[in-house]
Amino acid sequence: MSHPASEALFERARRVIPGGVNSPVRAFRAVGGAPLFFTRGQGSRLVDADGRQYLDFVGSWGPLILGHAHPEVVAAITAASQAGTTFGAPCAGEVELAERVVASYPGVEQVRFVSSGTEATMSAIRLARAFTGRDLIVKFSGCYHGHADHLLVAAGSGLATFGRPSSAGVPEPFTACTRVLPLDDERALETLFAQEGGKIAAVIVEPVPANHGLLPQRPAFLARMRALTREHGTLLIFDEVISGFRLARGGAAERLGITPDLATFGKVIGGGLPVGAFAGPRHILSRLAPDGDTYQAGTLSGNPVAMASGIATLDALIREDGWRRLESLGAQLEQTLRPVLDAAPCPVHLVRVGSLFWLSLHEAGAPRTAETLPEGAAQRFGRLFHALLEDGIYFPPSAYEACFLSLAHTGADFEQLAEGLRRAFAAS
Template sequence: MTRNADLFARARHRLPGGVNSPVRAFRSVGGEPFFTARAEGPYLWDVDGQRYIDYVGSWGPMIAGHNHPAIREAVARAIGNGLSFGTPCEAEVTMAETICRLVPSVEVVRMVNSGTEATMSAIRVARGATGRSRIVKFEGCYHGHGDAFLVKAGSGALTFGLPDSPGVPKPLADLTLTLPFNDFEAATTLFERHGDEIAGLIVEPVVGNANCILPRDGYLQHLRELCTRYGTILIFDEVMTGFRVALGGAQERFGIRPDLTTFGKVIGGGMPVGAYGGRRDLMEQVAPAGPIYQAGTLSGNPVAMAAGLASLALVQEPGFHARLEAKTIALTDGLQAAADEAGLPFSTTRIGGMFGLYFNRDHVDSYAKAMASDAAMFKRFFHGMLARGVYLAPSAFEAGFMSIAHADADISATIDAARETMREIG
């Protein structure tokens, strides 16, 4: 038995499904997960010594590559002074100032410990500030495992959601409305019917949990206009896109100013972290400045702040995002060419350091099109690539992440592996 197999057997005895986050279990693609022993730059090594070119990047934080020396050294310096104080520290002030400088819509920010905490808190602010109860989310968008977000659409875009997970009460799910992403008319109709009931609309400006779906021209502007007209708080979930698709996030890239924004991943450099922030008049309603309560024992802890500040320093280097996007373009163009050679139905999406892969001849710009892709073929592709030392997200419906550490040789090796795999499965 390999060490990977032995560890998974042990894990299944003590962890639900053998993992601490569901997608890691490989249920979507079949087989058993590997256990990572160490990581460096664009690579992972499992406990059996196999090296993988990694396009998951800890699900987004590793924009500079794994174990970057500047981040590692910043963490080591912080640890030398203690792990957590339970009091304010200078690093959290510097982090707040940095986020507000890089993202102009954010005037005041609160640090938390995960993206889920950030999105749950942003929704609470929207409800508290407006006095309304309903929220709007989108098919294919994931905002963490908060009860309000674990809702799926009914038979139509305007159907009130039903709980998508046991443990979510239906009365709470009834407060969540769902819309198809990129559908202008559905959004307009929903607001015409329910606009005066909606506290907040939360959206991933680039959908990263239906693989990678970009907004149609003018769509985010349309949502901004509807929210302004009906007094609804527009929340951009930039946990994935923040500092990855542009220095100022998707809102900079698309020229939109949301009312609130949530962050995670890149701002922690690999440490557990999240943040939410936005307009001063909204954020000053958060305790202790105002009556909307939210707290966290480890929020703004010095180790996470040190890692995040080092990560943000790296992405501010001149030309960082241009170089990152060029790598993403080279990879997706090469994968498309390999699929065309093999005669496979295949398309890609990309923006900044994010990309999507679909076994689908059509350009995917909606959740319905994403779901129409050939998931069975993706499973075969995933395992063929894994056997050739390339680790992609173990799901047909998760975005891929590029890092600045991926060299031309890594991208070429990935394309070569894809060419072999696609010929094999074609």
């Protein structure tokens, strides 16, 4: 099916925006074809520039936990913006959202707001380095923490843990203080800590890794990480940009019963407006300027419109017992899709944690490390993606991206997805 209005916009976009997009995954490079341009979103539905409607399982990559254009969020944004969009000075909304974060997340006494997840992780790492007086950081292969230089790192060859830049424009010395380890491997962590433990400022991890498919970790691995970091005076940073306020009110930390030293947030905390945050106990956060010597700032940080959107989102989730409802929606989705996936012509496994899910095309089911998909799987996913799109279902345009549920999804939406998948498998 052609999408003339989207195609015309993409043609114009490519002239004035690199690749025609402002974030690479949107360009459909992993699935082929031209991206759709959207004009409206309501509940679980999107409408494209050609007026076609889609059932959405992307949810803007996580923020829209209440669905598109939730009336309370829209009303809060409207009211706040009518009173002035930004003051560059404190406003009550910052205090109100910070109080909700402190009341929700284990071990958090103070929060600093920023405008993206990238800023949140970048700033949390600066703070951890300042607090510990150490330089090294550890990240895990397959976890994404935004595009700051020292976090855009791939593992070195073989068993080497030395980080190599995974993007052009990142000088080797910038990643020299980053170590990269495999997920799901206590031994690798123990070995690194035995060698360099006294120099490691922070270990940063997505407690439920959701950027290389969905890779739920063994609780014992995360518990060992917590114990080792504590033993060596290293800060443990949970990057909860996806999982925070999505998997539970207290994020993955609450679900796993593990309290990190610092946590980073994004996506849900802004309810669809640009908000990020990093948070932790007062004795660490007080190292930030103006109380302390660690500089961090932002012109639009904590602006009243973004704060109002985050507050309205969290309040609706709390009032509607959102996390319990999302869990049961996830279970319902699983039940509805199971027979269709079992009958698929190639292995397709549903991996789910709460309201996050992923269709894994790995033969053996749910991997726990960042494995490359088997030969031909990415092409198979591309065909599946386009068959669903033709059927009015919008899936993430990459086999490695997780899907997001919202409170606006219903059992009928899951039936529609099951039917779409059944038809796509039959046609493949």
